[in-house]
Every structure is written in C-alpha cells, then in structure tokens.
Amino acid sequence: MDPKRAVVGGKAVDAYRKALATAASAAAYAVMARSMARELLPAELRWAARWAASAARARLGWCERERRTLVVRSQEGGAGGEENLLFDAARKYLASRLDPRAMRRLGLTLARAKDDAGRASWRSLLFLEPGDSTVDAFEGVEFTWTCVEMPSSAGGTKRHKAKKGGEPGGDRVFRLELSFDAEHTAVAVDRYVPFVMEAAEEAGRRERALMICMNEGRHWYKISHHHPATFDTLAMDPALKRAIVDDLDLFAGRRDHYRRIGKAWKRGYLLYGPPGTGKSSLVAAMANRLRYNIYDLDLSHVESNSTLQWLLVGMSNRSILVVEDIDCCCDAMSRDDDKAPARAGNEGRGGRDTGNVTAASDADAPPPRAAPAKANSDNNQVTLSGLLNFIDGLWSTSGEERIIVFTTNYKDRLDPALLRPGRMDMHVYMGYCGWEAFKTLAQNYFALGDHKLFPEMQGLLAEVEVTPAAVSEMLLRSDDADAALRGLKELLEEKKLQAMPEGKQS
Numbered sequence: 001m002d003p004k005r006a007v008v009g010g011k012a013v014d015a016y017r018k019a020l021a022t023a024a025s026a027a028a029y030a031v032m033a034r035s036m037a038r039e040l041l042p043a044e045l046r047w048a049a050r051w052a053a054s055a056a057r058a059r060l061g062w063c064e065r066e067r068r069t070l071v072v073r074s075q076e077g078g079a080g081g082e083e084n085l086l087f088d089a090a091r092k093y094l095a096s097r098l099d100p101r102a103m104r105r106l107g108l109t110l111a112r113a114k115d116d117a118g119r120a121s122w123r124s125l126l127f128l129e130p131g132d133s134t135v136d137a138f139e140g141v142e143f144t145w146t147c148v149e150m151p152s153s154a155g156g157t158k159r160h161k162a163k164k165g166g167e168p169g170g171d172r173v174f175r176l177e178l179s180f181d182a183e184h185t186a187v188a189v190d191r192y193v194p195f196v197m198e199a200a201e202e203a204g205r206r207e208r209a210l211m212i213c214m215n216e217g218r219h220w221y222k223i224s225h226h227h228p229a230t231f232d233t234l235a236m237d238p239a240l241k242r243a244i245v246d247d248l249d250l251f252a253g254r255r256d257h258y259r260r261i262g263k264a265w266k267r268g269y270l271l272y273g274p275p276g277t278g279k280s281s282l283v284a285a286m287a288n289r290l291r292y293n294i295y296d297l298d299l300s301h302v303e304s305n306s307t308l309q310w311l312l313v314g315m316s317n318r319s320i321l322v323v324e325d326i327d328c329c330c331d332a333m334s335r336d337d338d339k340a341p342a343r344a345g346n347e348g349r350g351g352r353d354t355g356n357v358t359a360a361s362d363a364d365a366p367p368p369r370a371a372p373a374k375a376n377s378d379n380n381q382v383t384l385s386g387l388l389n390f391i392d393g394l395w396s397t398s399g400e401e402r403i404i405v406f407t408t409n410y411k412d413r414l415d416p417a418l419l420r421p422g423r424m425d426m427h428v429y430m431g432y433c434g435w436e437a438f439k440t441l442a443q444n445y446f447a448l449g450d451h452k453l454f455p456e457m458q459g460l461l462a463e464v465e466v467t468p469a470a471v472s473e474m475l476l477r478s479d480d481a482d483a484a485l486r487g488l489k490e491l492l493e494e495k496k497l498q499a500m501p502e503g504k505q506s
C-alpha cells in the first residue's frame with residue numbers, strides 16, 4: 001500500500017473519532033442541563049424562560065405561524081356515514097396535481113369510470129400514501145395536503161372502506177388533511193375549497209366519454225361520440241378559427257358573468273357555406289374542445305311542439321344542440337303551416353305565437369287572433385317560431401351552458417327570424433379551400449410543411465373553387481405525398497378548365 005495514502009487515511013479516521021466524541025459530549029451536556037433545569041428551577045421560572053424565548057423569537061420575526069387544519073374524511077359524520085363528496089373531489093384534484101418525478105413515493109391505482117351510457121372504462125390514478133404530504137399553491141398561499149391513515153375501527157364497514165377512501169380491495173381507510181396559515185382561512189374556505197371541487201369536476205368531465213344523442217319520439221338515443229375533429233385539424237382561415245376558439249373559451253368560463261347580467265348561459269352559432277366545407281366537423285371540434293355532448297335534433301322526426309319541448313327539456317347541461325340544414329326545416333315548417341291555416345295563431349307556448357311560420361319572427365308578427373277551440377286542440381304542429389320561442393324562453397332557463405348551432409348551405413334562404421340580432425350570436429362562413437386551409441390539410445395528412453408542388457397549388461387554389469372535403473378526399477387516396485399532391489393538382493387544373501368560358505378552353 002502507498003505509505004502516503006496510509007498516513008492520510010489515518011488522519012481522517014482520527015478527525016472523525018474526535019468529532020464523534022465532541023458530538024456525544026455536547027448531547028450529554030444538553031440532556032444534563034435540561035434535567036437539572038427541570039429539577040432546580042421552579043415551574044414559574046421555567047414558564048417565564050419559555051415566554052421570554054418566544055417573545056425574543058417573535059421580535060426577531062421567527063415566530064411560528066398559527067396553522068389551521070381542515071380534515072376531510074371519506075365519510076361524513078364518521079363510520080358508515082354518507083360519502084363525503086369533498087374527499088372524492090380532493091383525491092381527484094390531487095391526482096391531477098401529483099408529480100411522480102417530484103415525489104419520493106406515490107400510490108397508483110386503477111379507477112373505473114362510467115360514461116353517460118353506462119359503459120365502463122379504466123384509468124390509472126395517483127394518490128398520496130399515508131403519512132405523505134404535498135404542497136399546492138393558490139393565490140400565492142401554500143396549502144399542504146397530508147394523507148393520514150385512520151384507525152381501522154373508525155373506517156366504517158369493510159365494504160364501504162374498500163369502496164371509498166380505502167385501498168382498492170383492502171380495508172385501510174384514510175383521511176386527507178388540508179393545512180394552511182390561519183391568516184388564510186378565508187381564502188381556504190371561500191375560494192380554495194370551491195376551486196378544488198370545480199377542478200375535480202372539470203377533470204371528471206375531461207375523462208368522460210362524449211355522447212351524441214339523436215331524437216326518436218320524445219326521447220334521445222345516445223351513442224359514443226368519437227369524431228376526431230379538433231380545431232387543430234380543421235382547415236379554415238386561421239383568424240376565423242382563432243375568433244371561434246376565443247369566443248367558445250370566453251363563453252365556457254362566464255358562469256358568473258351570465259348570472260350577474262341576468263341572461264341565460266347560452267350561445268348561438270350559425271354555420272353556413274357550401275356542402276363539404278366542414279360545418280359538421282366544426283361542431284365536432286367544438287364538442288371536443290368544450291367536452292360537451294351533442295344533441296343532433298332531426299326536426300323531421302318531431303311531430304309537434306310539445307314533443308319538441310319534451311326533447312329540449314330532456315337535454316343535459318353542457319351540451320350542443322345542433323339543427324342541420326335549418327333552411328330545409330324552415331321550408332318544411334312553412335309548407336306545413338300553409339296547408340293548415342286553421343292552426344294559425346296558436347303556435348308556441350306562453351302566447352308568443354305568430355301563427356304564420358314564414359313570418360316566424362315573434363317580434364314582428366301581429367298579435368294572434370283568438371282561435372277556435374278546435375284549432376287549439378290540434379295546434380301542436382312543430383313550427384320555427386315554436387322552436388325559437390322555446391330556445392329563447394323556457395328552455396334557456398331550464399339548464400345551463402348550452403350552445404345552439406344551426407347549419408345551412410343557403411343563408412339567403414333563412415327566415416329573417418333566425419337572423420335577427422341576438423338570436424345567433426356568431427355567424428360563421430365556412431368557405432372553399434384556400435391556401436391556409438390547404439396547408440392545414442397537408443400538415444394533417446402528410447406532416448408536410450413544404451413541397452415543390454406548393455407554389456403551383458397556391459396559384460390554383462386562388463382560382464378554383466374546391467371544398468376542403470374534395471381536397472381531403474384526394475389526399476386520402478395515397479400514402480405517398482407526391483402521388484396524392486399530383487392527383488390533387490390534376491383535379492384543380494381540371495376544375496380550372498371547366499370554369500373557363502367555352503371558347504377559351506383549349
């Protein structure tokens with residue numbers, strides 16, 4: 001062995017021994033001093049010494065802050081009580097906040113969720129292990145969540161324990177403790193706890209499978225909604241897309257605003273443009289963004305205003321009511337009304353009746369004349385005014401967070417009642433495929449940001465009317481981007497030729 005290294009090693013061992021001896025004697029002195037003080041000093045003097053120490057700490061700003069703790073048990077009122085919804089919400093909220101990279105130890109479990117149609121799905125869920133804590137910040141205040149294991153006798157029935165607040169399949173029961181500085185009690189109770197509940201609800205909504213509901217008789221039939229359209233995949237003018245997204249986000253976050261101004265929390269969009277320009281895709285993108293269910297109302301299957309009312313009140317909150325091709329519905333309703341003059345003057349509820357469906361604007365229609373009783377008894381034919389009145393009236397107060405979308409290929413054919421200001425809040429034109437829309441499609445289909453055919457494509461798209469649906473169809477034809485773009489170029493050239501006056505085609 002190198003003698004130099006042996007000397008250095010020996011010195012290190014000596015230094016370590018000395019440090020150990022010093023630490024041991026310091027600890028022994030401390031223990032001795034504390035027991036001497038306890039025996040020799042009277043209680044009053046000890047109390048005074050403690051008081052002086054804490055006063056000194058307070059002066060120097062070292063005072064320990066007063067803390068408050070809210071205990072969130074899995075069952076209200078202890079064992080066997082009602083399930084505590086806040087416990088569930090807090091667990092869900094924490095699951096979305098816990099970061100496995102930042103924590104030494106975390107629980108992981110599988111949770112079973114059911115969608116509105118009763119279909120089950122599984123997802124993994126992180127949770128705090130007993131004895132562990134995590135800190136969350138809200139409005140600049142630190143909140144500490146701690147998971148505490150409860151004595152087994154306090155946990156309720158075995159079945160209950162396994163279901164709520166317990167380890168899946170086990171019989172251990174936990175509670176959550178939320179602690180914070182006492183001065184922030186109002187923030188905790190008035191704002192943080194509601195925020196946690198809201199965030200947990202939102203997390204639940206994000207996980208929930210979406211449904212599309214179709215009417216039959218007075219009922220809605222639900223099926224899962226898996227339309228993959230999103231605002232990223234929608235090919236349309238970027239500024240218009242941004243405006244719609246902003247409008248939707250503003251709407252969805254405005255519960256208090258709508259309450260304050262005393263208006264129903266609903267918003268109407270009229271989507272118009274040629275077939276195949278993405279109106280239905282836009283509705284799907286809206287639903288996917290907001291996590292709303294879609295209610296696709298087929299008015300041709302609705303026999304009467306009363307059926308319509310049943311259907312509308314049967315819709316859930318946070319949903320989109322869609323009436324496609326509303327111009328055709330208006331036509332059909334107008335024709336019905338022409339054929340049945342006896343019904344005139346008796347449509348709708350609450351006396352907001354126009355009687356004349358073509359003049360469905362409730363604002364402009366003359367007051368209805370008293371109608372014969374017979375006419376009243378069979379006046380239930382569904383009308384545009386019935387639909388609009390109900391959407392504006394009773395229905396809008398029977399639920400919250402509703403979006404109404406009417407689509408049409410022919411805006412100019414619409415009844416003026418539909419276009420009246422305040423009825424459809426936003427009119428969105430879905431047009432032919434322009435250069436920007438094409439770039440989105442090229443990106444979606446082939447992850448292409450650029451291509452040698454792009455300059456030519458840009459020129460052709462400026463001259464030719466082609467729908468995004470037709471472009472999508474050409475891009476779908478091949479997995480090879482070059483081949484697909486060549487096919488599309490041929491289609492555009494052909495369309496350009498067709499659009500030329502006959503003499504100029506060569």
Ligand SMILES: Nc1ncnc2c1ncn2[C@@H]1O[C@H](COP(=O)(O)OP(=O)(O)OP(=O)(O)O)[C@@H](O)[C@H]1O
Pocket residue numbers: 233234235236274275276277278279280281282409430467468469470472
């Ligand atoms: N703007 C678009 N962005 C992306 N894809 C689109 C767009 N427009 C159409 N498509 C494609 O074409 C298909 C048909 O489009 P969609 O049904 O949304 O059009 P539409 O305007 O609702 O037509 P219609 O008026 O006939 O109901 C979609 O499934 C999609 O693949």
